[in-house]
Amino acid sequence: MxxxxxxxxxxxxxxxxxxxxxxxxxxxxxxxxxxxxxxxxxxxxxxxxxxxxxxxxxxxxxxxxxxxxxxxxxxxxxxxxxxxxxxxxxxxxxxxxxxxxxxxxxxxxxxVKPEVKLGDYKGVEVPAANVEVSEDELNEELTRLQERHAELVVIDEEAAKQGDTVVIDFDGSVDGVPFEGGKAERYSLELGSNTFIPGFEDQVIGLATGDFKDVTVTFPETYQAEELANKEAVFKVKVHEIKRKELPALDDEFAKDVSEFDTLDEFKSDLKKQLADRKSKEAEAEREKVLVDKVGENAEVEIPEAMVQSEVQNMVRDFDNRLRAQGMNLDMFLGFSGQTVEDLKEQMKVDAEKRVRNNLVLEQIAKAENIDASEEEINKELQDMADAYKRSPEEIRNILAANGSLGSLREDVLLRKTIQFLIANAKEVAAEKSEEAAKPAAKKTTKKAAKSEPKAEEAAGAKTDEE
Missing domain, CATH: 3.30.70.1050 (Trigger factor ribosome-binding domain)
Known part of the structure; x- marks a missing residue:
């Protein structure tokens, strides 16, 4: 041939x-x-x-x-x-x-895969890690723990307010005609959770146990049930019960309930160490992200649209998997959010292009610096996966080989080594200086990320709209 x-x-x-x-x-x-x-x-x-x-x-x-x-x-x-x-x-x-x-x-x-012209990738400035835990941060974490272990106590004499859980009946209609999913009895709704149609929860605030009220709202233009989109609906609401969170006291008993420690002081000391470890890991992850993004921006590469679309497909599949882990799937999410698959793909496109660019640049740096993934490193990765899944390394290898994913495992190891190389050759600067220099870019990136990363947990809120 x-x-x-x-x-x-x-x-x-x-x-x-x-x-x-x-x-x-x-x-x-x-x-x-x-x-x-x-x-x-x-x-x-x-x-x-x-x-x-x-x-x-x-x-x-x-x-x-x-x-x-x-x-x-x-x-x-x-x-x-x-x-x-x-x-x-x-x-x-x-x-x-x-x-x-x-x-x-x-x-x-x-x-074919595009050629990459590398820019500066050594001596790139990254923010120094700040792992000090302030008293405010410690108190915020303690408050979160109190919230998590709070009890819902029935309130008889007061009106419902933001944060309360109301047990209600509701019966909705449009132009006097009931619609599917618009009726429920003894439904528990947390006021302020934004799980119902916009405006619904605000009108329940102020009601007391036993009160009735007609709540008037307008369905969003993008509502999943097209026949209801942009229509005004009236819900007849009855309040059966109001429940309010009662936070446990921060004392030794609380420490015993939520930890292995006997005193609150011991628990707070351990919690502070945990927060410091968490901040250290988060700071390291942020430094890696900033570094890889900067190195990617410094390089010149023309990315084929086919590579971007392929990455978008991967992101959609990963998003679907995250939804399934929460008991949902992509079709349900799209129905609840009023979006289409194409809408979702368009939101993900910016991040997909950045991922493709960064991976291409990292691959080129690995070649330029003769960085490779050894068999010993591959075997260690297989052993870690085997330990996590309670299987033998050989079984994991065979599964990955059958799925055509063994090469991807090697690429993952190689990319991580390349990022470690970049970190080792980066220049640490004070966080204040780094943040000041990155402000315009950070704002832009945050906006894109918010648009391109739909959150699986949002689906849980949207789901209640139909009810």
Whole structure:
């Protein structure tokens, strides 16, 4: 087999391949063995028609497409390896010649991984880690723990206020006509959770136990039930019960209930260490993110749209997996949020492009610095996964190999080593200086992140809208 590669422009090129006639004949044989099982020829059972009779009746050309389907994937893969290119999308194939007794010739337009021109990646400024835990931070964590262990106490004499949980009946209608999902009895609603249609919870605040009220709201324009979108609805609401959180006292008994310590002082001392560890890990993760983003921005690379779309698909799949871990799925989320898959993909596109850019730049740095993932490091990663999943390293390796993910594991190890190299060669600066320099970019990044990272937990709130 002969294969040549010619670059046309940027990341696009033509792969020209010629396969000898012997392999064409072998592919035709395989195609015949496949087709003959279904061939219906008088006087012969299916699968028993002789090749000459089959070709005389149907023509050898009837085997060509099946033969091409058999031969093309394997010779394309060989040609890619032979020419040492890295395709990032399906090729656009043009069959130039395929005949019995002749060579198989085809051309394929291929989009390949782009070239990366590195900018500065050593001595890049990153914020120094600040792991000191202030008294305010410690008190905030203690308050969160109190909230988590609070008891809901029934309030009889007071009106409902923000943060209370009200047990209500509601019956909704549009133009006097009830609608599906608009009715419930003894439903527990936390006021301020924003789980109902905007404006609903605000109108329940101030009601007392036993009160009735007609709550008037307007469904959002993007509401999942199109027949209700932008419509005004009236909910007849009855308040059965009001519950308010009663925080436990911060004392030794509280410490015993929530920890292994006997006194509040001991618990606070341990909690402060935990917060410091958490801040250290968060600071390290933030430093890595800032560093990788800066190095990525310093490089020059033209990213093919196909790579961005592929990463978007990966992000959608990961998001779906996170939803499933919370008892939902992507279809449910889209229904509750009033979005489409295309809306979600568009939101993720900015982050997807950044991920692709950063990974390409990290790969190029690894090549420039001769960074590699050793078998010992791969084996350690497999052992860590085996420990986590209570399996043997060999089982994990076989599972990854069967899924085609063993190469991805090596890439992950390589990327982590490259980031460690960048951290070791970075320049630490005071957090104040780093934050001041990064303010405009940080605002821009935050806005994009908010737009492109839908949160799985939002679905839980949107879900109640339908109810």
């Amino acid at each position: 002969k294969a040549t590669w010619e670059k046309i422009e940027k990341n696009l090129g033509v792969l020209e391949v010629e396969v000898d006639a012997e392999r064409v004949a072998a592919a035709l044989d395989k195609a015949f063995q496949k087709v003959v099982k279904k061939a219906n020829v008088p006087g012969f059972r299916k699968g028993k028609v002789p090749r000459p009779i089959f070709e005389a009746r149907f023509g050898v050309e009837s085997l060509y497409q099946d033969a091409i389907d058999i031969l093309l994937p394997e010779v394309y893969s060989e040609a890619v390896e032979q020419t040492d290119i890295f395709p990032v999308d399906r090729p656009e194939v043009d069959i130039e010649q395929f005949e019995k007794g002749q060579a198989f010739k085809f051309k394929a337009k291929v989009i």
